[in-house]
Amino acid sequence: MGLVRVTRDDKGGQAMLAILMIVAVVVPLLNLAVPASSPWHVSTYTVTLLGKYLTYALLAVAVDLVWGYLGILSLGHAAFFGLGGYAMGMYLMRQIGDRGVYGHPVLPDFMVFLNWQELPWFWHGFDLFWFAALMAILVPGALAFVFGYLAFRSRVTGVYLSIMTQALTYALMLAFFRNEMGFGGNNGLTDFKDMLGFDLTSDATRVGLFLASALALALGYLACRFIVTSRLGRVAVAIRDAEARTRFLGYRVDRVKLALFTFSAMLAGVAGALYVPQVGIINPGELSPLNSIELVIWVAVGGRATLYGAVIGAILVNYGKTYFTGAFPEAWLFALGALFVVVTLFLPRGIAGVVGMLRTWRRPRSSNGSQPEARG
Amino acid sequence: MKAVGQLRESMRKDRQWSFMYSLLDVELDLSLGVILYLEGVSVSFDGFKAIDNLSFYVNAGELRCVIGPNGAGKTTMMDIITGKTRPDTGSAYFGRTIDLLRLSEPEIAALGIGRKFQKPTVFEHHSVFENLELAMAGDKRVFPTLFARLTGEQRDRIHEVLGIIGLQGQTQRAAGALSHGQKQWLEIGMLLMQDPHLLLVDEPVAGMTHQEMDRTAELLLSLEGRHSVVVVEHDMDFVRSIAKRVTVLHQGSVLAEGSMDEVQNDPRVVEVYLGE
Numbered sequence: 001m002g003l004v005r006v007t008r009d010d011k012g013g014q015a016m017l018a019i020l021m022i023v024a025v026v027v028p029l030l031n032l033a034v035p036a037s038s039p040w041h042v043s044t045y046t047v048t049l050l051g052k053y054l055t056y057a058l059l060a061v062a063v064d065l066v067w068g069y070l071g072i073l074s075l076g077h078a079a080f081f082g083l084g085g086y087a088m089g090m091y092l093m094r095q096i097g098d099r100g101v102y103g104h105p106v107l108p109d110f111m112v113f114l115n116w117q118e119l120p121w122f123w124h125g126f127d128l129f130w131f132a133a134l135m136a137i138l139v140p141g142a143l144a145f146v147f148g149y150l151a152f153r154s155r156v157t158g159v160y161l162s163i164m165t166q167a168l169t170y171a172l173m174l175a176f177f178r179n180e181m182g183f184g185g186n187n188g189l190t191d192f193k194d195m196l197g198f199d200l201t202s203d204a205t206r207v208g209l210f211l212a213s214a215l216a217l218a219l220g221y222l223a224c225r226f227i228v229t230s231r232l233g234r235v236a237v238a239i240r241d242a243e244a245r246t247r248f249l250g251y252r253v254d255r256v257k258l259a260l261f262t263f264s265a266m267l268a269g270v271a272g273a274l275y276v277p278q279v280g281i282i283n284p285g286e287l288s289p290l291n292s293i294e295l296v297i298w299v300a301v302g303g304r305a306t307l308y309g310a311v312i313g314a315i316l317v318n319y320g321k322t323y324f325t326g327a328f329p330e331a332w333l334f335a336l337g338a339l340f341v342v343v344t345l346f347l348p349r350g351i352a353g354v355v356g357m358l359r360t361w362r363r364p365r366s367s368n369g370s371q372p373e374a375r376g
Numbered sequence: 377m378k379a380v381g382q383l384r385e386s387m388r389k390d391r392q393w394s395f396m397y398s399l400l401d402v403e404l405d406l407s408l409g410v411i412l413y414l415e416g417v418s419v420s421f422d423g424f425k426a427i428d429n430l431s432f433y434v435n436a437g438e439l440r441c442v443i444g445p446n447g448a449g450k451t452t453m454m455d456i457i458t459g460k461t462r463p464d465t466g467s468a469y470f471g472r473t474i475d476l477l478r479l480s481e482p483e484i485a486a487l488g489i490g491r492k493f494q495k496p497t498v499f500e501h502h503s504v505f506e507n508l509e510l511a512m513a514g515d516k517r518v519f520p521t522l523f524a525r526l527t528g529e530q531r532d533r534i535h536e537v538l539g540i541i542g543l544q545g546q547t548q549r550a551a552g553a554l555s556h557g558q559k560q561w562l563e564i565g566m567l568l569m570q571d572p573h574l575l576l577v578d579e580p581v582a583g584m585t586h587q588e589m590d591r592t593a594e595l596l597l598s599l600e601g602r603h604s605v606v607v608v609e610h611d612m613d614f615v616r617s618i619a620k621r622v623t624v625l626h627q628g629s630v631l632a633e634g635s636m637d638e639v640q641n642d643p644r645v646v647e648v649y650l651g652e
Contacts, residue, residue: 238502250486
């Protein structure tokens with residue numbers, strides 16, 4: 001019952017999920033079954049790159065849920081992504097064991113370097129995968145819950161809320177830069193060896209992480225669709241369009257916001273946890289406000305309040321970033337800026353909006369689209 | 377005498393031990409056939425008496441029109457009933473037992489007093505049907521809303537209201553694409569979805585065409601009997617077309633009350649309106 005309701009009337013999402021499924025089958029085959037000499041071979045580097053894009057796409061879906069459907073322009077989602085990443089990074093650090101440079105059986109290298117004698121209390125339990133995985137979801141969720149509880153109860157909205165979320169991620173970044181925090185300071189956590197006993201450098205592990213990212217994206221997408229197609233989703237859009245009116249109808253606006261914001265932060269945490277083993281490092285740079293802003297651009301480029309648009313935007317912009325930073329390293333930021341200006345001026349509904357426009361253009365007498373137009 | 381009155385007040389059965397039960401659990405008592413009592417209400421803003429010793433009663437199931445020149449206190453009166461403004465003196469009861477002055481705005485709304493504001497606010501990106509669905513009375517907490525599904529009964533209720541407001545043909549249209557008049561009707565429909573006992577309607581026909589006005593008159597008349605309705609309106613032709621009883625407010629108190637003809641021939645009313 002659920003799946004039918006969730007995917008019905010979502011042509012873009014169906015296409016996106018179909019492509020995702022094909023990619024998830026074809027890419028691993030081309031990587032593992034085709035010999036490296038063949039022109040059809042997909043390199044492990046590419047597999048990991050695609051896996052990274054998929055985690056970004058999941059992060060963008062999480063942002064679109066609160067921005068596109070609820071009207072909360074969060075400039076702090078990098079914080080939730082980063083916290084999920086740090087939780088996974090802590091697990092990977094503990095897995096290194098005595099294979100570190102200093103060969104200490106328990107303490108990670110940076111702690112030995114800082115002359116610490118024992119593991120800080122918050123590092124306990126992270127040698128267990130299930131614990132780390134749980135924390136990758138719960139810690140971002142808890143932060144979002146506390147932050148959201150205070151902000152939404154005081155009815156902070158609009159640009160003020162955006163500034164506060166940005167301050168949140170900035171403060172967190174500064175805190176993580178400090179060595180005394182116990183998260184590796186400036187250098188962050190890196191030099192990972194294996195995960196669940198699988199060697200992180202092997203092709204099969206890379207493919208496994210890629211598949212896990214694809215699965216997480218598909219499930220996260222469907223979960224968000226479930227929310228936005230429910231009555232709660234319609235209440236969210238009502239809050240976005242006329243908050244006072246929704247409150248007047250008897251809905252607890254602050255609770256709706258809190259629930260969706262927390263859920264979105266948890267999704268971002270999952271994305272971060274899948275991101276870290278693929279890129280092999282997590283450092284405070286991931287928490288920088290700039291990242292949060294970039295990620296809002298992905299969603300804007302893809303098209304707000306469509307969810308699948310966020311996936312398209314995240315993958316396209318990041319592909320562009322990979323290409324430009326390789327081909328014209330100096331031009332990347334200009335390209336990003338130009339992209340944002342062009343999208344804001346000419347494509348207010350992003351790439352997904354262009355698809356919708358083409359469709360109505362071809363069938364001018366079709367009924368009005370059910371896609372709500374988002375507001376910033 | 378004052379002490380006796382206070383003692384009597386403190387011993388009232390329905391008020392005593394009020395901390396033991398929620399005010400919202402009190403049944404609406406219509407045994408005298410009156411749904412709204414405003415008695416001796418006064419309110420002033422910075423020394424200006426917006427409402428001056430106003431007494432106003434509405435019978436259950438009645439359609440009442442309130443007219444009066446600008447600044448007569450019509451909107452302030454609505455604000456007092458819905459809990460937006462607190463009067464300096466006087467009392468406001470909903471039915472015989474429910475003291476409106478002790479309740480907050482959302483509590484009053486939950487009791488069944490619905491208000492339509494002058495400017496229509498509907499959810500523009502939602503369809504007409506979804507607007508009514510969102511307005512429906514029911515459990516509005518987060519998780520029940522996430523898993524809420526429409527029952528056949530609720531669907532029937534929405535279609536019934538669609539019939540009352542005359543938007544059956546527009547069910548799937550985005551509310552933002554409706555005409556001004558249709559938005560006003562949709563908003564009245566949204567009020568009806570909350571099953572209110574008392575409807576306060578502020579200037580329903582402002583900016584409407586004549587056909588739309590006639591439809592609105594039909595709509596409000598069809599509510600009479602099932603809901604009590606108070607309409608505040610400037611347009612005299614419109615008031616004449618729907619009103620059985622009219623209350624004229626002037627400088628914050630009731631100047632005249634009666635049928636449209638009685639009121640129009642009242643010399644004091646003529647003076648107030650012509651003297652402007």
